[in-house]
Amino acid sequence: MDLLIGLLALGYLYSFVSPDAQGDALYALRTSLNASTNQLTDWNQNQVNPCTWSKISCDSNNNVTSVTLPNMGFSGTLSPRIGILKMLTTLQLQGNGIRGKIPQEFGNLTSLTILNLENNHLSGEIPSSLGNLKRLTFLILSQNNLSGSIPESLSSLSNLMDLQLDSNNLSGNIPDRLFRISQYNFTGNLLNCGINSSQHCATGNAGRSSKPKTGMIAGIVIALLVILLLGSFLLLFLCKGGRKGYRREVFVDVAGEVDQRIEFGQLKRFSWRELQLATDYFSEKNVLGQGGFGKVYKGVLSDNTKVAVKRLTDFESPGGDSAFQREVEMISVAVHRNLLRLIGFCTTPTERLLVYPFMQNLSVASRLRELKPGEPVLDWPTRKRVALGTARGLEYLHEHCNPKIIHRDVKAANVLLDEDFEAIVGDFGLAKLVDVRKTNVTTQVRGTMGHIAPEYLSTGKSSEKTDVFGYGIMLLELVTGQRAIDFSRLEEEDDVLLLDHVKKLQRDKKLDAIVDPNLNSNYNIQEVEMLIQVALLCTQSSPEDRPAMSEVVRMLEGEGLAERWEEWQHVEVTRMEEYERLQRRFDWGEDSINNQEAMELSGGR
Numbered sequence: 001m002d003l004l005i006g007l008l009a010l011g012y013l014y015s016f017v018s019p020d021a022q023g024d025a026l027y028a029l030r031t032s033l034n035a036s037t038n039q040l041t042d043w044n045q046n047q048v049n050p051c052t053w054s055k056i057s058c059d060s061n062n063n064v065t066s067v068t069l070p071n072m073g074f075s076g077t078l079s080p081r082i083g084i085l086k087m088l089t090t091l092q093l094q095g096n097g098i099r100g101k102i103p104q105e106f107g108n109l110t111s112l113t114i115l116n117l118e119n120n121h122l123s124g125e126i127p128s129s130l131g132n133l134k135r136l137t138f139l140i141l142s143q144n145n146l147s148g149s150i151p152e153s154l155s156s157l158s159n160l161m162d163l164q165l166d167s168n169n170l171s172g173n174i175p176d177r178l179f180r181i182s183q184y185n186f187t188g189n190l191l192n193c194g195i196n197s198s199q200h201c202a203t204g205n206a207g208r209s210s211k212p213k214t215g216m217i218a219g220i221v222i223a224l225l226v227i228l229l230l231g232s233f234l235l236l237f238l239c240k241g242g243r244k245g246y247r248r249e250v251f252v253d254v255a256g257e258v259d260q261r262i263e264f265g266q267l268k269r270f271s272w273r274e275l276q277l278a279t280d281y282f283s284e285k286n287v288l289g290q291g292g293f294g295k296v297y298k299g300v301l302s303d304n305t306k307v308a309v310k311r312l313t314d315f316e317s318p319g320g321d322s323a324f325q326r327e328v329e330m331i332s333v334a335v336h337r338n339l340l341r342l343i344g345f346c347t348t349p350t351e352r353l354l355v356y357p358f359m360q361n362l363s364v365a366s367r368l369r370e371l372k373p374g375e376p377v378l379d380w381p382t383r384k385r386v387a388l389g390t391a392r393g394l395e396y397l398h399e400h401c402n403p404k405i406i407h408r409d410v411k412a413a414n415v416l417l418d419e420d421f422e423a424i425v426g427d428f429g430l431a432k433l434v435d436v437r438k439t440n441v442t443t444q445v446r447g448t449m450g451h452i453a454p455e456y457l458s459t460g461k462s463s464e465k466t467d468v469f470g471y472g473i474m475l476l477e478l479v480t481g482q483r484a485i486d487f488s489r490l491e492e493e494d495d496v497l498l499l500d501h502v503k504k505l506q507r508d509k510k511l512d513a514i515v516d517p518n519l520n521s522n523y524n525i526q527e528v529e530m531l532i533q534v535a536l537l538c539t540q541s542s543p544e545d546r547p548a549m550s551e552v553v554r555m556l557e558g559e560g561l562a563e564r565w566e567e568w569q570h571v572e573v574t575r576m577e578e579y580e581r582l583q584r585r586f587d588w589g590e591d592s593i594n595n596q597e598a599m600e601l602s603g604g605r
């Protein structure tokens with residue numbers, strides 16, 4: 001009996017995850033949407049794996065991740081059966097004539113980040129089960145015939161950045177917490193907006209100061225457009241996991257004065273020939289550097305734009321071109337002042353290339369250690385700015401991108417400097433492009449010795465805290481100018497690892513000996529101390545003890561470091577005492593056979 005139940009359960013599980021189940025569910029969707037016979041002709045019921053079907057994308061495990069069917073002129077309804085697509089991140093069905101209700105079962109699509117059902121004829125209530133979609137970033141249900149009240153459960157969607165419910169037939173109150181979402185639109189409904197919140201019923205941007213001075217807007221917007229065109233971003237943010245077909249937007253926020261959406265251009269697909277000419281046939285003299293992912297060449301495009309072309313080596317992409325392109329698009333939505341922007345890419349059967357803007361002042365590592373005669377030393381204020389800018393860039397990757405991006409190789413060599421010596425983090429997102437071959441045990445550890453967090457080395461598992469560790473080491477590089485690993489330090493009977501070296505000097509209160517001699521004493525010792533403290537907090541051996549990048553940013557801005565540092569010292573002192581106590585016990589145990597007191601001490605406790 002038990003066995004029978006077990007087998008049934010196994011059978012159920014199997015059918016749940018098998019490609020056939022996914023194919024069946026998608027075929028049911030096609031049928032319920034009432035697609036005409038000349039639409040989706042390659043959606044073949046007999047073909048078990050839907051990953052080859054048009055408008056569908058899958059991950060490397062053949063789990064369906066996106067279904068993109070906008071403006072197809074369907075007239076049917078939504079099938080509840082697609083609720084089994086557990087890995088679906090994007091569902092786009094806008095601009096069709098879809099009728100009926102949004103199925104409760106959509107609440108089972110727990111990986112979903114984008115749900116766009118805009119401009120259909122959907123009616124009935126918004127299912128409260130959508131509150132289960134914890135990763136949802138975009139929820140676009142505008143221009144339908146949805147009625148009833150807005151479910152309170154939507155308040156729990158902490159990743160939601162854009163909620164568009166305008167032009168429906170919704171009534172009742174709007175849950176308060178929805179006004180904290182970055183973008184929302186509730187206009188064109190029968191919603192009860194209360195006496196004092198009429199503007200709330202309309203559109204908004206939560207958490208920013210309002211009322212821009214209209215006279216200034218046009219000028220600032222034009223200025224921003226020019227800046228965007230020139231390719232350097234002022235403030236800004238968005239990363240919301242934009243996918244194929246979704247319009248990409250950049251939200252620009254200038255000192256709280258302006259709040260405008262600006263369409264962000266498509267990634268450019270370069271031809272091999274174009275890049276060959278730009279780099280003078282990938283000439284060795286144009287090599288800017290070589291990292292874990294391949295060589296980087298300096299190039300000049302036909303319109304005289306200077307670029308850096310990264311030629312990936314060692315890549316394997318089972319999903320082929322389209323999988324590569326998808327990843328590249330994911331990277332390209334990470335747009336931030338302190339992140340290296342992707343301009344475009346190129347694929348051929350044997351090559352994968354990425355094109356970035358050229359960074360005039362190269363990398364922090366080169367500015368610290370490869371100065372040519374006559375080039376100025378990175379001064380202390382610039383080093384502080386680099387520390388903060390890098391922290392902000394990483395914070396954005398970890399906390400504002402969905403899915404979050406883990407860099408995996410944070411170090412001074414991967415932090416570039418633009419013409420204003422602003423820190424620009426490069427090389428993020430590449431690990432996934434290159435490292436897709438998944439072995440059964442662990443994915444290959446990628447990174448640079450001396451910068452790699454201990455848990456990543458020992459388990460192969462990376463997390464944002466692995467990046468925090470790398471960041472801490474980079475701070476030490478900034479302060480000392482030294483390499484993370486340096487065997488020449490052995491000659492002075494010192495530590496090979498920069499971290500150990502700094503810890504020792506810090507314990508002995510020899511902070512001055514830590515600082516880069518190139519600074520010629522032009523630095524503020526309190527600020528040095530602060531950066532060292534942050535670095536030591538970031539490089540704690542246990543990942544849970546390390547601060548998140550957002551906390552690092554706050555500490556660098558002068559908030560909360562003292563408390564955390566006190567905690568650290570307490571823990572460190574206890575750790576040292578414990579170590580010494582064990583050491584003592586060990587010593588006594590060794591040579592005190594006749595020492596009664598020692599015997600007792602080392603005995604029954």
Ligand SMILES: *[C@@H]1O[C@H](CO)[C@@H](O)[C@H](O)[C@H]1NC(C)=O
Pocket residue numbers: 016017018061062063085086087
């Ligand atoms: C995704 O695919 C993998 C491998 O085929 C499978 O183990 C996993 O259960 C699938 N997940 C879902 C939700 O279908």
Ligand SMILES: *[C@@H]1O[C@H](CO)[C@@H](O)[C@H](O)[C@H]1NC(C)=O
Pocket residue numbers: 034036075076
């Ligand atoms: C399906 O589409 C056909 C025409 O393409 C139409 O005649 C039929 O009424 C539609 N069925 C539904 C249920 O909308």
Ligand SMILES: *[C@@H]1O[C@H](CO)[C@@H](O)[C@H](O)[C@H]1NC(C)=O
Pocket residue numbers: 083104105107108129
């Ligand atoms: C899917 O959703 C339905 C309705 O919301 C629910 O009853 C069911 O348990 C869910 N199934 C799974 C496998 O989560």
Ligand SMILES: *[C@@H]1O[C@H](CO)[C@@H](O)[C@H](O)[C@H]1NC(C)=O
Pocket residue numbers: 121123124145147
């Ligand atoms: C909207 O839905 C209601 C029922 O909820 C229905 O009576 C009405 O006809 C629908 N209107 C449109 C324009 O589809």
Ligand SMILES: *[C@@H]1O[C@H](CO)[C@@H](O)[C@H](O)[C@H]1NC(C)=O
Pocket residue numbers: 142166167185186187188203
């Ligand atoms: C809000 O929705 C209304 C009605 O659909 C639309 O006209 C308006 O442009 C939207 N506002 C914004 C800022 O998107």
Ligand SMILES: *[C@@H]1O[C@H](CO)[C@@H](O)[C@H](O)[C@H]1NC(C)=O
Pocket residue numbers: 145147148169171
């Ligand atoms: C809006 O909903 C109400 C009931 O809440 C219904 O009586 C009305 O017909 C709907 N309006 C439209 C345009 O469908």
Ligand SMILES: *[C@@H]1O[C@H](CO)[C@@H](O)[C@H](O)[C@H]1NC(C)=O
Pocket residue numbers: 196197
């Ligand atoms: C509306 O005003 C009352 C007092 O005038 C205040 O208590 C309440 O918080 C306000 N509601 C909103 C949503 O601002």
